[in-house]
Amino acid sequence: MNIDVNKPIELMTDEELKELEKIGQREYNRQWREKNREKQQAAVRRARIKKGIRVLKEQGVS
Numbered sequence: 001m002n003i004d005v006n007k008p009i010e011l012m013t014d015e016e017l018k019e020l021e022k023i024g025q026r027e028y029n030r031q032w033r034e035k036n037r038e039k040q041q042a043a044v045r046r047a048r049i050k051k052g053i054r055v056l057k058e059q060g061v062s
Contacts, residue, residue, distance in 0.1 A: 003016050
């Protein structure tokens with residue numbers, strides 16, 4: 001769908017507005033994922049280390 005971005009929002013059809021909202025949400029989600037990627041990776045790393053410690057304790061390694 002081609003949307004004229006110079007057209008005032010008030011004059012856009014519901015279909016155009018829904019498409020713009022979908023594009024905006026996709027971009028917002030992408031930026032959020034990029035921003036939080038490092039935090040997620042750090043959290044996963046900590047969880048894996050803790051799991052490794054638990055496994056070793058269960059195996060009787062001290």
